[in-house]
Amino acid sequence: MSRVTESSLPFSHHLVDLMNATDEELIEIKETLGLGLSLDELHYIRDHYVLSERKATDFELQTFDQTMSEHCGHKTFAGIIDTPEGRINGLLKTYFKSLIDELKPDWCFSVFEDNAGLVDFTDDVTIAIKVETHNHPSAIEPFGGAATGLGGVIRDILGVWANPIANTDVLCFGPLDYPFEKLPPGVKHPSYLFKGVVDGIGSYGNSIGIPTVNGATVFDESYTGNVLVYAGCIGVLPKDQYKRGIKAGDYCVLAGGRTGFDGIHGVTFASLELSEESEDTSRSAVQVANPIEEEKVKRAIKQISDQKLGSGITDIGGGGLSCGVCETADTYGLGVDAYLDRVQLKAEDIAPWEIWISESQERMLMAVPPENLEKVKAIFDAEQVEVTVLGTYNESRHAKIYYQDELVGDLVLESLFNPPKLHRTTNWKPEVMLDPEVPEPEDVGGVLKKLLASYQICSKEKVIRRYDQEVKGQTVVKPLQGWNAGPSDASVIKPLHDNWKGISVASGINPKYGKIDPYWMAASVIDEAIRNSVCVGGRRWALLDNFAWGNPEYEDRLGSLVYACRACYDVAKIYKTPFVSGKDSLYNESPLGPVAPTLLITSLGILPDIRKAITMELKEAGNALYLVGVTKPEIGGSEYLHLRGELGGSVPKLDAETNLKAYHRLLDAMDAGLVRACHDCSEGGLGVAVAEMAFTGGLGVDLDLSKVPVSENMRDDILLFSESNGRLLVEIPVGKITEFETAMEGSAVSCVGVIKSEEKLTVTKDGKPVFEETLEELMGAWKTPLEAKR
Amino acid sequence: MKREDIKVLIMRAPGTNCDLEAVRSFEDFGAKVDLIHTQKVFKDKNLDDYDMIVFPGGFSYGDYVRSGAIWAKECEYRIGPELETFVDSGKPIVGICNGFQQLVEMGYLPGWEGHSLYPEAALGNSTHGYQNRWIRMKYEGKGNCGMLSGLEEGHVIQCPVAHGEGRFILPPEQREELLNKLYDQDMVMFRYVKEDGSYADYDWPENPNGAYHDIAGISNPEGTVLGLMPHPERAYYGYLMPEWTKKGAPEIYGDGFPFFKSIVEYIERKF
Numbered sequence A: 001m002s003r004v005t006e007s008s009l010p011f012s013h014h015l016v017d018l019m020n021a022t023d024e025e026l027i028e029i030k031e032t033l034g035l036g037l038s039l040d041e042l043h044y045i046r047d048h049y050v051l052s053e054r055k056a057t058d059f060e061l062q063t064f065d066q067t068m069s070e071h072c073g074h075k076t077f078a079g080i081i082d083t084p085e086g087r088i089n090g091l092l093k094t095y096f097k098s099l100i101d102e103l104k105p106d107w108c109f110s111v112f113e114d115n116a117g118l119v120d121f122t123d124d125v126t127i128a129i130k131v132e133t134h135n136h137p138s139a140i141e142p143f144g145g146a147a148t149g150l151g152g153v154i155r156d157i158l159g160v161w162a163n164p165i166a167n168t169d170v171l172c173f174g175p176l177d178y179p180f181e182k183l184p185p186g187v188k189h190p191s192y193l194f195k196g197v198v199d200g201i202g203s204y205g206n207s208i209g210i211p212t213v214n215g216a217t218v219f220d221e222s223y224t225g226n227v228l229v230y231a232g233c234i235g236v237l238p239k240d241q242y243k244r245g246i247k248a249g250d251y252c253v254l255a256g257g258r259t260g261f262d263g264i265h266g267v268t269f270a271s272l273e274l275s276e277e278s279e280d281t282s283r284s285a286v287q288v289a290n291p292i293e294e295e296k297v298k299r300a301i302k303q304i305s306d307q308k309l310g311s312g313i314t315d316i317g318g319g320g321l322s323c324g325v326c327e328t329a330d331t332y333g334l335g336v337d338a339y340l341d342r343v344q345l346k347a348e349d350i351a352p353w354e355i356w357i358s359e360s361q362e363r364m365l366m367a368v369p370p371e372n373l374e375k376v377k378a379i380f381d382a383e384q385v386e387v388t389v390l391g392t393y394n395e396s397r398h399a400k401i402y403y404q405d406e407l408v409g410d411l412v413l414e415s416l417f418n419p420p421k422l423h424r425t426t427n428w429k430p431e432v433m434l435d436p437e438v439p440e441p442e443d444v445g446g447v448l449k450k451l452l453a454s455y456q457i458c459s460k461e462k463v464i465r466r467y468d469q470e471v472k473g474q475t476v477v478k479p480l481q482g483w484n485a486g487p488s489d490a491s492v493i494k495p496l497h498d499n500w501k502g503i504s505v506a507s508g509i510n511p512k513y514g515k516i517d518p519y520w521m522a523a524s525v526i527d528e529a530i531r532n533s534v535c536v537g538g539r540r541w542a543l544l545d546n547f548a549w550g551n552p553e554y555e556d557r558l559g560s561l562v563y564a565c566r567a568c569y570d571v572a573k574i575y576k577t578p579f580v581s582g583k584d585s586l587y588n589e590s591p592l593g594p595v596a597p598t599l600l601i602t603s604l605g606i607l608p609d610i611r612k613a614i615t616m617e618l619k620e621a622g623n624a625l626y627l628v629g630v631t632k633p634e635i636g637g638s639e640y641l642h643l644r645g646e647l648g649g650s651v652p653k654l655d656a657e658t659n660l661k662a663y664h665r666l667l668d669a670m671d672a673g674l675v676r677a678c679h680d681c682s683e684g685g686l687g688v689a690v691a692e693m694a695f696t697g698g699l700g701v702d703l704d705l706s707k708v709p710v711s712e713n714m715r716d717d718i719l720l721f722s723e724s725n726g727r728l729l730v731e732i733p734v735g736k737i738t739e740f741e742t743a744m745e746g747s748a749v750s751c752v753g754v755i756k757s758e759e760k761l762t763v764t765k766d767g768k769p770v771f772e773e774t775l776e777e778l779m780g781a782w783k784t785p786l787e788a789k790r
Numbered sequence B: 001m002k003r004e005d006i007k008v009l010i011m012r013a014p015g016t017n018c019d020l021e022a023v024r025s026f027e028d029f030g031a032k033v034d035l036i037h038t039q040k041v042f043k044d045k046n047l048d049d050y051d052m053i054v055f056p057g058g059f060s061y062g063d064y065v066r067s068g069a070i071w072a073k074e075c076e077y078r079i080g081p082e083l084e085t086f087v088d089s090g091k092p093i094v095g096i097c098n099g100f101q102q103l104v105e106m107g108y109l110p111g112w113e114g115h116s117l118y119p120e121a122a123l124g125n126s127t128h129g130y131q132n133r134w135i136r137m138k139y140e141g142k143g144n145c146g147m148l149s150g151l152e153e154g155h156v157i158q159c160p161v162a163h164g165e166g167r168f169i170l171p172p173e174q175r176e177e178l179l180n181k182l183y184d185q186d187m188v189m190f191r192y193v194k195e196d197g198s199y200a201d202y203d204w205p206e207n208p209n210g211a212y213h214d215i216a217g218i219s220n221p222e223g224t225v226l227g228l229m230p231h232p233e234r235a236y237y238g239y240l241m242p243e244w245t246k247k248g249a250p251e252i253y254g255d256g257f258p259f260f261k262s263i264v265e266y267i268e269r270k271f
Helices: A025-033 A039-051 A058-067 A089-104 A135-140 A142-158 A188-207 A266-270 A276-283 A291-306 A322-331 A352-357 A370-382 A414-417 A444-452 A513-515 A518-536 A554-575 A639-643 A656-671 A685-697 A715-720 A734-744 A776-786 B018-025 B038-045 B067-087 B098-106 B172-184 B256-270
Strands: A004-006 A014-016 A080-083 A086-089 A108-110 A115-122 A125-133 A164-173 A210-217 A228-238 A252-258 A312-315 A335-339 A361-369 A387-394 A398-403 A406-410 A424-425 A476-477 A489-493 A501-510 A539-548 A577-587 A598-607 A626-630 A678-681 A700-704 A727-734 A749-756 A760-765 A767-774 B005-013 B031-038 B051-053 B093-096 B122-125 B131-139 B154-165 B164-169 B188-193 B214-221 B226-227
Touching: A004 A025, A014 A025, A025 A039, A025 A406, A025 A598, A039 A058, A039 A734, A058 A322, A058 A352, A080 A108, A086 A089, A089 A164, A089 A554, A089 A577, A089 B226, A108 A252, A115 A539, A125 A398, A125 A539, A125 B256, A135 A142, A135 A188, A135 A228, A135 A276, A135 A554, A142 A164, A142 A188, A142 A228, A142 A291, A142 A312, A164 A188, A164 A291, A164 A501, A164 A598, A188 A210, A188 A228, A188 A291, A188 A539, A188 A760, A188 B131, A210 A489, A210 A501, A228 A539, A228 A598, A252 A322, A252 A370, A266 B131, A291 A361, A291 A370, A312 A554, A322 A335, A322 A352, A322 A387, A322 A398, A322 A414, A335 B018, A352 A398, A352 A406, A352 B214, A361 A370, A370 A387, A387 B164, A398 A414, A444 A639, A444 A685, A444 A767, A444 A776, A476 B098, A501 A518, A513 A518, A513 A598, A518 A554, A518 A598, A518 A678, A518 A727, A539 A554, A554 A656, A626 A685, A626 A734, A656 A715, A656 A734, A678 A685, A678 A776, A685 A700, A685 A715, A685 A727, A685 A760, A685 A776, A727 A734, A760 A776, A767 A776, A776 B131, B005 B018, B005 B038, B018 B031, B031 B038, B038 B067, B051 B098, B067 B098, B093 B098, B098 B122, B098 B164, B098 B226, B154 B164, B164 B214, B188 B226
Parallel strands: A080 A424, A164 A210, A335 A398, A539 A577, A700 A760, B005 B031, B005 B051, B051 B093, B093 B226
Antiparallel strands: A004 A014, A080 A086, A108 A115, A115 A125, A125 A228, A164 A228, A252 A361, A252 A387, A312 A361, A335 A387, A398 A406, A476 A489, A489 A501, A501 A598, A539 A598, A626 A727, A626 A749, A678 A727, A700 A749, A760 A767, B122 B164, B131 B154, B131 B188, B188 B214, B214 B226
């Protein structure tokens, strides 16, 4: 007979007999209830109930299923991993949290504690930041998946009482010209996903009135079956409004949208590979977005935060109420009684356990001391937001959940949040890959135009214009620079009306390097995120890590993940840039295989005075163009080799000590007012960078390749398109040259060109012409590809 | 009246999102600004406490019908008479972006024969969908709109647009006739122009949404109700201008400043 039996209660509720259940029976139970738990976890749960000598309820098992999912539990990053270099006792602890203890940054206000990381901005104001992924939902339903992804990360900022002021988005798709006939069943075409995701982010971010200030759009074959959608949010919070102190007797208050069938088993879905059936099996796991609801919630939370009326807060996201309610209670060593029939519903005939784990959007959970309850209710009423008192926190350390006054679940919080540690082993090492022999091109200028027109490098104006970049009137350096809409390296925001201080937001990401060597990929994207911030004058960087990997149960995926984490630790330690928040999204696999190991690094920098911010376009004819950093023949994973149909092996390495010195010297030069423009060399190398600076400023350049600091002699095409790290192009007024060179003393820097009014990019080497192109041609090549695709 | 006595009411509805820029701009002149939720205004019905009303930009109630339509109908229903009294009293009302759509939906713009029961114009789907980009608009008024009399004729303002429905259109069959009416009564306030100051003449992106006759903003015949799609409040300070770094340090104020200065000085003079 089945071990799952109907209970006597007058609604859908089941008892599960786990006493001496065999593995087969456990599997059967798991399938009956549609759980994602592993056998080890089922054993752990069985033993727990054997001790407590009672049957489990479906309700309780669903809760374990949610809290133990990879999505909520982060089992891989918490687990034990054995490698040839020894045992790693938790990737997160070893390579990320440890940096905080070693670097002891006194400006980190609260990190790895809440939904978002908090760093000091002024003496009494902090900046909150968080970046999330919403990949699988976007692969199934691009518009809703992307919109709710953004909605979720905005709630993470509200979830620390902060007021959201800016969004970021990084989107990874398969090639837009991917042949339809090659698509396996169940996989949607990149161009369809592209449109849906962009519209979804736009509709949510614009409607809620938060500017999207930074992002990237990445194209790679490996994303065809499994798109990546990273959404980030930044908020402002006065320190004295940071309230974490739920006490027994405080009310557990739910506010915002109504609860329905949408998003049920979302986290389980996120922790599985995508398959042909995903559309049918998991469509209901994608939530439905209502940005205006969240706009109202945002306004209300701001007032509650200003008046300090709450004692704790979290957003209802992955795992729904089950995670939110149990986590808030457990974090403060408390218990909670919750009454589910008080939840406002948007669907009838929904079972108690479904209410409990539904991931319906735009909901926030707050702890409110009794004396403040009426004030809080009044604020929500004034904003036309529905609010419900779910129950009360208490000392019991149990979460007791009632429905129609019947106890439907009694969870011991210790057991819920101390799952068995995962134990995995990997001996994977990156294989040594070599650069192919590519013949030197006749027409280097033509190659430059092809690079500018590649999906990876070309103008993303079509995407960026869909987002409001300046609502709130705080965007000082915009993602598209000037009337020619050039590609800004980082955005600058002025968060406070009465203070000239600003923040810079930038990112680094590169799947091609990841395919060759995950360690140097991670090192490179960290450098890129920091380098981009330097370009506008940002400093004192805080980093966020967002891993999007394949199924970590495979040794190679797990191995490459370990390599990337090691790089994060090694590099961040030298740059003295602590990670303040992060998120891992694993199981990004489809019938087409895993996504390329993809690490998104977001850098949050500080500008002492936004009036000194630097932008990337050339400013004045006659000024000198300097290159900071050394160019090496590093074309592995470069856009140039990709253009030639190759991947290569010589992925850019990183000399972090040297770069950091150069960055600080350059920042000093900027503060001294010696720098007019600055742009970093990344995809497409020196060639693309100089072209972008020129056509954005509408000024030409005479570039002399023989002046470029190099590690060794190399071909013109390699010199122009190598993607070596740590390189920036800077415009210096003639009168400031000596001052600049003194400021940069000790770093590799050389005057490589002169800016001219003639709208041409003229490249020579030892006096011999290499190529000449008009700015109109170059800008045309750069703007056409995605413009054409409406 | 003195600046510090000027009381501005900025109404917000669920989905309003450019309210704070507007508040900031008026407060910078020392005016007293109340930012109040539309539901509270519906209860208090205290419009006559104010010298001016601003309907800011955003997506009121999600703009799920026509942009501004839901909020407009709600205002008509809840404070219709109070609004009409306010307009008849000659006190200024400004609608920016969603606020412009709102005033058109409420029948206050163009408002040839005063407050109309049905919209006489529309702000339709923009030719290129939702776009956030900077534009140039030229002041076309000849003095009828007192609020803008501080601007010199032909004054060009650079500021952003950010909308999906902002294409100003008139009923096709009477288009030319109605356009003449607009000009006869000096109601055309702003038109989209190119870098050299010449009219965009439907060229995209200079005319960002395909607006009829490149019209970016209009007033009512009395010149007391003003609506425009572009966002001067987002160009109020120098550091918000798109190419301020060309000059090195930003100027204190941007192109949006004269717009608000003119409005505040008008109220100072007039009331």
